Amino acid sequence: MIEVTDVVKTYPLGEGEVVAVDRLSLSVAAGEFVAVVGRSGSGKTTLLNLLAGIDRPTAGTVRVAGAELDGLSESALAGWRGGNVGLVFQFFQLLPTLTVAENVMLPMDFAAKIPAVRRRDRAMELLERVGIGDQAGKLPATLSGGQQQRTAIARALANDPPLLLADEPTGNLDSHTAQAVLDVFADLNAEGRTIVVVSHERDIRTLVNREITLVDGRVVADEGVRA
Ligand code: ADP
Numbered sequence: 001m002i003e004v005t006d007v008v009k010t011y012p013l014g015e016g017e018v019v020a021v022d023r024l025s026l027s028v029a030a031g032e033f034v035a036v037v038g039r040s041g042s043g044k045t046t047l048l049n050l051l052a053g054i055d056r057p058t059a060g061t062v063r064v065a066g067a068e069l070d071g072l073s074e075s076a077l078a079g080w081r082g083g084n085v086g087l088v089f090q091f092f093q094l095l096p097t098l099t100v101a102e103n104v105m106l107p108m109d110f111a112a113k114i115p116a117v118r119r120r121d122r123a124m125e126l127l128e129r130v131g132i133g134d135q136a137g138k139l140p141a142t143l144s145g146g147q148q149q150r151t152a153i154a155r156a157l158a159n160d161p162p163l164l165l166a167d168e169p170t171g172n173l174d175s176h177t178a179q180a181v182l183d184v185f186a187d188l189n190a191e192g193r194t195i196v197v198v199s200h201e202r203d204i205r206t207l208v209n210r211e212i213t214l215v216d217g218r219v220v221a222d223e224g225v226r227a
């Protein structure tokens with residue numbers, strides 16, 4: 001599902017540059033549930049953005065879900081992302097003027113992979129699946145943080161992508177709610193979806209089957225954590 005080879009990502013800083021990802025190689029098979037951990041500034045978000053094709057590497061190659069991302073134009077990349085990757089962020093990033101159901105339908109409208117007549121029913125099914133079918137008609141601001149993140153997960157599933165990438169999805173939730181949201185990811189993985197989640201949650205270890213630790217943009221540990 002993921003094949004990252006000798007990837008470097010630098011950002012300009014004053015006269016010099018910051019090396020955010022440093023000659024990193026990594027492969028993730030379909031069906032894995034991987035946690036990426038490491039201190040603030042270790043390159044976790046940069047890595048996820050490279051996997052999503054939001055950022056381009058300074059050097060090295062990134063292959064995700066059958067595509068070599070370096071070879072794709074911006075518009076091809078956007079099309080590829082829409083159908084292949086579901087993204088979940090710390091601060092939900094829902095559109096405040098759209099209802100919960102409309103937020104979930106939006107990626108379907110962009111990708112045009114799901115027939116138009118199916119989109120509302122599919123949004124409802126996805127909201128039921130993440131446990132908030134009863135919130136579909138509300139505006140995001142009237143939901144709890146956990147419900148907003150469930151909405152964002154349903155939106156990430158809109159086009160049935162094989163890969164979910166989540167950047168500190170529980171970073172803005174209390175620990176009880178965080179656990180419930182992580183359980184949703186575990187269920188989605190059990191159904192076969194590949195998931196890479198950046199998390200500070202200690203309990204993440206009990207859910208994932210692999211934990212990758214970054215220090216200064218490099219992999220310093222990569223271990224199986226569940227039998
Ligand atoms: P993490 O998500 O683990 O906190 P990041 O990937 O956000 O780490 O950042 C890795 C390093 O790259 C940090 O030193 C950060 O300051 C730097 N960095 C990240 N994004 C940018 C950017 N857009 N411009 C300049 N430096 C950046």
Ligand code: MG
Nearest residue numbers: 044045046167
């Ligand atoms: Mg980050």
